[in-house]
Amino acid sequence: MKIKLFSILVLCIAYLLPLGSYGFTAPPREVDICVYGGTSAGVIAAYTAKQLHKTVLLVSPEKHLGGLTSGGLGYTDIGNKYAITGLSRDFYRRIGAHYGKLEQWIFEPHVAEAIFQQYIKAASVEVLYGYTISKAVKQNGYITEITVNGPAAQVVKAKMFIDCSYEGDLMAKAGISYTIGREANAQYQETYNGVQLLDKHQFPDGVDPYKIPGKPESGLLWGISSETLAAQGSGDKKVQAYNFRICLSNRPENRIPITKPEDYDPSRYELLIRLLNATKPEALKPNLKIDLMPNGKTDINNYGAFSTDMIGMNYNYPEADPATRKKIVREHELYTKGLLYFIGHDERIPAHLRKEMLQWGYPKDEYTDNGHWSPQLYIREARRMIGAYVMTQANCEGREKVNDAVGMAAYTMDSHNCQRIVVNGMVKNEGDVQKGGFGPYPVSYRSIIPKPEDAKNVLVPVCLSASHIAYGSIRMEPVFMVLAQSAATAAAVSIDQRVPVQEADVQKVQTMLRTNPLADNSPAEILVDDDDAQHVTVKGDWKKMVHGCYGPTMLTDDSKGAVPKSVRFSPAIERAGKYEVFTYVPRLPGLDGNAHVKVFDGSTVKEVEITAASIKVEGQTSGEWVSLGTYQLKAGSSAYVEIGNHKTEGIVAADAVLFVPR
Incomplete structure (x- = not known):
């Protein structure tokens, strides 16, 4: 038993x-x-x-x-x-x-x-x-x-x-x-693929790459490859740099000090010292892109010639086994933590930069099971399928269009640097394209x-x-x-x-x-963009802009009401009901802080003032949807939103209007 x-x-x-x-x-x-x-x-x-x-x-x-x-x-x-x-x-x-x-x-x-x-x-x-x-x-x-x-x-x-x-x-x-890696430009008739030695996120001329300045026999500083620069636009198997997007906190009650990581080696950051001596920055921004987040936190990205990108150290990652990948991720983590510690504590760093760095620490309430550090390395690019159709530069630039679209993209053609090499006796980064x-x-x-x-x-x-x-x-x-x-x-x-x-x-x-955009059969919202000729009526001579807008274009006027102008957005309401109505306010220098908008629900007209206080762009990376209120709208096309240039003191923008079922 x-x-x-x-x-x-x-x-x-x-x-x-x-x-x-x-x-x-x-x-x-x-x-x-x-x-x-x-x-x-x-x-x-x-x-x-x-x-x-x-x-x-x-x-x-x-x-x-x-x-x-x-x-x-x-x-x-x-x-x-x-x-x-x-x-x-x-x-x-x-x-x-x-x-x-x-x-x-x-x-x-x-x-x-x-x-x-x-x-x-x-x-x-x-x-x-x-x-x-x-x-x-x-x-x-x-x-x-x-x-x-x-x-x-x-x-x-x-x-x-x-x-x-x-x-x-x-x-x-x-x-x-x-x-x-990178195709040669000739493969798909492109101009920005392959090897690219450009000036963004680049070292200024004159930064010495050798351990003992002026002496090649002393060897290269850490992070510099001995490879020679290949022909512009030629292809290779190099992968653009990876990094961590770093969340830090400047709230003392939520801040853990940045301490010296294991295997810390200050010689890895010697190039940064030489860069700072050459550029003499007044703030961290030329070398760390510190974007502010809610509750005193950051999203820090690579910026400048020497930053959080661990250039040239990820070539093996795409094809590596899980154990090797884990090792590469750990190496990136230690490099980045070492960089943050170095900036805050090495006495060769100017005092004002050290002081700025030391206001930040790891957030107590983030990544609590991973030492308050992100478990996700930014894998910007690894393998890319060679599928039934290959998207190329021609697609991005609108020179070639497809009729089987299942989504859109809109970002700049962007590659981070792929290698750090010596060119004419100076250290240079290669591969950055924007x-x-x-x-x-x-x-x-x-x-x-x-x-x-x-x-x-x-x-x-x-x-x-x-x-x-x-x-x-x-x-x-x-x-x-x-x-x-x-x-x-x-x-x-x-x-x-x-x-x-x-x-x-x-x-x-x-x-x-x-x-069925939310895959749950809920009513779809209705967007009316300024370039929708069927549902937009324009009165007066408005300027058409293609940058900083929602969608392909937006309409603007800077006449301050000298000549009456208006843009009317008339949605096709398929299902009667309550809708909250929003207008898109772009980030635009000189934009009027007190614009007036008319909303017609099919029975009465209501005038809504958009004040500067109502435009809260701190949570956005571009413009902001501003609510014009909630209305009971009938089916059909009788309702409208009209943006005019009356009572304006600056630029007025008519970009897009959104009707969200409530």
Whole structure:
């Protein structure tokens, strides 16, 4: 009897301990859609698929959800908010609700993660945390199952797979074509791809690269490569630099001092001393981009010639195994923590810069299970699929357009530096490109699916098919969420139509995204933009601007009412009901702080004054939606919002009007 009880006890203990310790494999799981990657895109894809009545499993190699959006990038990069639709926009609306606004694009990490958890809980999405893919089985062009390793080996069978990882690991295991690094300009007839020695985030002339100045035989300072500069525009396999988006606090009650990290080596930062001696900055800004967040926090990004980017130290990351990647992430962490400590404590740093640095510390209420440091390295670029269609510079600049759009992008074509080398006896960074000047542009459905010969049931909305420089524009967290919703919608359509993703009805996908933007059949909001000729009536001579606006353009007038002018926005109301009405106020120098707007609900006209106090842009990265009140609107086109130039003392802008069902 004692032997039998002991045997039962041993079996119970074995069951409770991590199964991976014993090499066990859990019983296979079978779902309609398997989403790989716990990034912001992964959460939105899984939520969308579940809302579309599919069985879903989200496999997350990470222990936290949200990727970089919850990992420090709270000062959202986007360019033009018009490009952000559906659940991606809903995410920033939920952020806004937390801070008491319609939407907000600047936020604390823990707030973002809590909202991603809202999506998971609302749709009852099952998540496997801490599992990485080790194998994919393909038959007749279809991925039939993948194996992921975590506490136990787990086989997952699915009709559709969506790779939402930053690294494209599922895509790679499935044998889907991909590339790493920079194409030569000649490959896609581009001008900003490949090797680029430009002047942004660059060392000034004369900064010596050698350990003993003027003596090459002494060797190069840490972080400088001995490679020679290749021809401008030539391709290579170098990867743009990674870094951490750093959340610090200046509130004494929430601040942990920045202490010396392990393996601290001040010689790593010798180049910074030489740079400061050459530039003599008055503040940290030329070397740290410190964007302020709510509650005394920061989102610090790389800035200048020597900063938080660990240039040239990530080339092996895209193809590395989990252990090697973990080592690379740790090296980036120690470099960054060492940099912060160095700036605050090394006596060669000017006193005013040390004083500015020492006002910051690690926040007590962020990343509480990871030493108050983000667990998510900024993987700006790793693998990129070579899919059914490759997005290129021509797409970004509007010279080539697609008719199968499942999202838009709007950011500058942006690459961080790829290497630090010696040019003409001076240290120089190479690879930084920042080229904009274009409006929102469509992203092709074919760019998020493989070529049919590679796989027929996989979608890749993060490591999508784009050239290096086009990916630099598309690779923004809000866009990843947009494309993830589109990928999940297309996966559901493919399942329902019993066709490979290459044959899915794209028009049906587009219609579903347009008519059911939140994937829950809630009423869609109504946007009327100034370039909507069918619903906008313009009286007078308004100037058309293409920068700083919501959407492609905005209309402005600076006549201060000398000649009466107006822009009327008339929505087509399909469903009668209460709507809160907003007008978009851009960030524009000289904008009138007391604009007057007329709102007609179909029965009466109400004049609303927009005061400077009502425009709270501190939570935004561009303009702000300002509420004009809530109105009962009838179906039809009788209601309108009219922006005029009467009673104005400065510039008045007519950009866009939004009607949100309440």
